[in-house]
Amino acid sequence: MxxxxxxxxxxxxxxxxxxxxxxxxxxxxxxxxxxxxxxxxxxxxxxxxEKEGFNFNSCVLPYISNEDGSILLSVWFSGNTKPFKDDIKSLGGYSWSERETGNDSYLLSKPMMCWNKVIKLDELEDEIIKAESIGANNIVTEKNLFEICHYQIALKKQKKWNEKKAIIESIEKPTVPEVLKGCTWNQKIYGRSGGYTIYPNGNKISITDDQKKEIENYLKLKKNIKIKLKLLTRCRNERHEKYIVDKCVKY
Incomplete structure (x- = not known):
């Protein structure tokens, strides 16, 4: 009503x-x-x-980049941002949306709308310089309980990411058979001993029995690598992750 x-x-x-x-x-x-x-x-x-001024804020997030394991930060502008709207947009990457910070998951109310984005830790210094260049005051986030907690969580996840990366890099990569290099192929071998054929890039090529064996070994190694990588990315919890990591090392 x-x-x-x-x-x-x-x-x-x-x-x-x-x-x-x-x-x-x-x-x-x-x-x-x-x-x-x-x-x-x-x-x-x-x-x-206007009383608060034009401020630049940052806060550690409780997770990391899946691409390179970097610790992530949420950065945003607060206070009298209206006169600086175009300046903020010119910095690149900022959007007017609910801010994402380490503390917001503990709040009962919705996060505030503001100009914000997520960056990597090593990008913060440049971001501060850019923010100050348009007149923003840099506000150092207080080391409250939530931020300290989230930073430790991020460090722990970064360590795990680096451990996984090391395991992945240690996995033996199979050598592509010469006859398949630079080609797309349906991974099917036709014929019988003494008369095998394959169709890389759609072209019919006859191969020897030894070449067939080399290709089959290559496919087997490639399949094993896929299994290992799939297991590494499907960990349910820390105990399961330790089991998978040990299994991959001994595979």
Missing amino acids: KYTITMSCGHEERIELFGSTKERDRKIDYFMSQGLCSECYKKKMQEEA
């Missing part, structure tokens, strides 16, 4: 309320004593933003 309510600022606002009669009455009382109309609320927010 929609109500026309005189807010505490003296202006009327048309608001739709839900819930029981008691709950709607409670909300009406609140709006009349403390609520602001849309325009007054915008004005209040802008005044608070």
Whole structure:
């Protein structure tokens, strides 16, 4: 049901309320004593933003980059950002969206909307320089419990990522048979002993029995590598991960 309510600022606002009669009455009382109309609320927010200034923030995230194992940070602008909208967009990568920080997963309310993006730890220094170049004040994030906790989580995950990377790099890579180099192939061998054929890139090529054996060994090694990599990326928990890592080493 929609109500026309005189807010505490003296202006009327048309608001739709839900819930029981008691709950709607409670909300009406609140709006009349403390609520602001849309325009007054915008004005209040802008005044608070101007008072806060134009700030650049950063926070460690509790996870890492799957691409290279880098520790990730959420960076965002707060305060009086409106006059700097175009400047922020010119820095690249920033979007007006709910911020992503280490603390937000512990909040009951939705994260605030702001100009933000996720970067790697080694990119922070350059990002600070760019932020300061458009007039932002660099705010050092307080070392609160959540941030310290998330940083330790990120370090732990980075260590695991590096261990997996080392295992993957230690896996023996099969040598591609000369007859298959640079080709696409359906991995099928036709014929019988003394008359085998394959079709790399769609072209018919006759191969010897020894070449057939070399290709089959290559396919077997390639299949084993795929199994190892699949096992490494499907770990359910730490105990399962240790089991998989040990299995891959002994494979």
